[in-house]
Amino acid sequence: MLEIRNLSVSFKDKNVLQDLNLKIEEGKILGILGKNGAGKTTFFESLYQSQKYNGEILWQNKKILRENISYLETENYFYPYITGREYLSYFSKEKLAKTIELAEKFQLPLDKYVQYYSSGMKKKLALIGMLMLDKPINILDEPFNGVDFEGVHLLYDIILELKQNNKTVIISSHIIETLFHTCDRIVTLENGKISNIFEKESFEELKHFKF
Amino acid sequence: MIIELPEIYLYPLLYFSLVLVFHINRKDIPFLKKIFIHNWRLIIFLESAIIYTIILMANINYKIEKFGLMMFGSVVLLCFLQPKPQPFPTLQWNFISNDLFEWKSYLRKNTWMFILTYLIIIASAYYPASLILCGIFLLDYLSHVYEHNENKEMLEVYFKKMSFKYKIYKNLIFFNSLLLPTYIVFIIINFNESLYLLYYIFFMNLYFLLIITRKYKLYHHHEKSSYFSIIVFIEFFTYSMLIIPAFIMIRLHMKEAQQNINQYVGN
Numbered sequence: 001m002l003e004i005r006n007l008s009v010s011f012k013d014k015n016v017l018q019d020l021n022l023k024i025e026e027g028k029i030l031g032i033l034g035k036n037g038a039g040k041t042t043f044f045e046s047l048y049q050s051q052k053y054n055g056e057i058l059w060q061n062k063k064i065l066r067e068n069i070s071y072l073e074t075e076n077y078f079y080p081y082i083t084g085r086e087y088l089s090y091f092s093k094e095k096l097a098k099t100i101e102l103a104e105k106f107q108l109p110l111d112k113y114v115q116y117y118s119s120g121m122k123k124k125l126a127l128i129g130m131l132m133l134d135k136p137i138n139i140l141d142e143p144f145n146g147v148d149f150e151g152v153h154l155l156y157d158i159i160l161e162l163k164q165n166n167k168t169v170i171i172s173s174h175i176i177e178t179l180f181h182t183c184d185r186i187v188t189l190e191n192g193k194i195s196n197i198f199e200k201e202s203f204e205e206l207k208h209f210k211f
Numbered sequence: 212m213i214i215e216l217p218e219i220y221l222y223p224l225l226y227f228s229l230v231l232v233f234h235i236n237r238k239d240i241p242f243l244k245k246i247f248i249h250n251w252r253l254i255i256f257l258e259s260a261i262i263y264t265i266i267l268m269a270n271i272n273y274k275i276e277k278f279g280l281m282m283f284g285s286v287v288l289l290c291f292l293q294p295k296p297q298p299f300p301t302l303q304w305n306f307i308s309n310d311l312f313e314w315k316s317y318l319r320k321n322t323w324m325f326i327l328t329y330l331i332i333i334a335s336a337y338y339p340a341s342l343i344l345c346g347i348f349l350l351d352y353l354s355h356v357y358e359h360n361e362n363k364e365m366l367e368v369y370f371k372k373m374s375f376k377y378k379i380y381k382n383l384i385f386f387n388s389l390l391l392p393t394y395i396v397f398i399i400i401n402f403n404e405s406l407y408l409l410y411y412i413f414f415m416n417l418y419f420l421l422i423i424t425r426k427y428k429l430y431h432h433h434e435k436s437s438y439f440s441i442i443v444f445i446e447f448f449t450y451s452m453l454i455i456p457a458f459i460m461i462r463l464h465m466k467e468a469q470q471n472i473n474q475y476v477g478n
Contacts, residue, residue: 049474050431050432050433065477066474066475066477067476067477070364071363076362077362077435078361078362078365079312079313079316079359079360079361079362079365080316080320080359081315081316081317081319081320082309082312082315082316086309086312087365089309090309090365090368090369091364091368092368113319126362126364129362129364129365130364132364132368133364133367133368
């Protein structure tokens with residue numbers, strides 16, 4: 001279980017996250033909903049241990065380590081002048097066939113240099129790389145941004161497959177519908193605090209929810 | 212030690228080639244066209260002329276002669292030499308291992324400049340002074356090989372496969388194999404001056420180690436690049452020249468870089 005206890009982050013005088021408490025079981029998908037500046041990315045950076053924080057973040061009752069987490073950021077960059085195929089070849093050789101298959105499903109031009117990919121293509125390639133790391137906790141910050149219609153449906157399948165493999169997934173998105181399709185629970189973040197928690201049965205309420 | 216070129220006309224040629232390299236690499240010409248609508252060529256001329264004049268006249272071994280003035284005339288031509296809108300076709304360099312991705316990427320981006328520079332570096336073995344001078348200019352190019360950062364996922368899988376020390380070892384072997392023809396030519400032509408070569412090998416390798424270890428010392432997954440600047444060049448140049456400070460700095464860099472990598476890869 002991923003357990004977050006009294007998580008607080010402040011920059012100078014501003015409290016970006018205030019006393020956050022959350023428990024996420026393995027194999028569950030948590031959605032984070034919040035306006036710009038609500039603290040979503042700071043929350044993810046804290047989980048990824050690249051942000052100083054007060055409080056505790058525990059994975060299976062021990063302090064969480066970066067090696068337990070894979071984190072797909074909003075913006076993705078790659079080493080220049082390497083092709084998509086070369087990028088994927090750095091990941092496990094045993095999984096290369098599966099990786100290539102996934103990239104072909106996403107219709108990625110694997111022999112093209114990655115810097116010439118569109119932002120949606122970069123997102124897809126970064127996602128494949130992230131999946132290959134095979135970590136128990138997966139953070140997806142705005143994974144649907146810039147991804148085409150077909151890509152969004154593939155992404156739904158990928159997230160559900162992660163759930164079936166008992167992975168913990170945390171997703172943020174501006175598009176509520178994408179969270180409805182994938183999450184077991186959705187929390188809303190307002191001014192650095194969790195303002196509401198919606199279980200799957202009460203997602204309908206979110207359609208009329210206003211911040 | 213005073214380093215002197217064998218012929219006086221080589222100074223203008225050398226410094227003009229530096230100005231030419233600066234001009235070819237400049238990216239601000241479209242900007243200058245917008246700001247100085249009618250005078251942008253004059254601005255380009257003035258900048259190039261000032262650089263050429265300063266470095267030429269600052270050289271104590273140079274006395275004004277007609278070749279220097281002729282080269283000054285060539286600086287005017289630079290105003291009419293504009294970067295191509297489409298990049299030159301480049302080679303793929305696929306024979307280079309993916310483990311040396313920094314070199315592969317750099318060579319793909321700078322294929323023709325690399326080939327030209329490489330030929331100059333080999334030719335520089337003709338004379339001890341040219342070997343040292345060209346080596347110094349090579350360092351500036353070399354610094355940019357390790358400027359970009361790979362993303363955190365690539366870093367993690369890369370260092371799960373090989374240790375940081377092994378990466379350095381592989382890169383060092385590759386770098387020295389590139390310089391091997393220069394070493395050999397120098398020994399053949401200037402066998403009695405082998406001490407220069409020994410210093411050159413130390414100097415180049417120490418600088419190389421400083422650059423590669425700096426990359427991972429500074430690595431952060433938010434930064435696409437480790438942003439190399441002239442200050443870093445001067446700092447590392449001085450360390451490498453003095454040799455012992457370079458050894459100390461490399462040791463410190465290695466330690467910090469290893470700690471940084473461990474944060475992403477685990478132990």
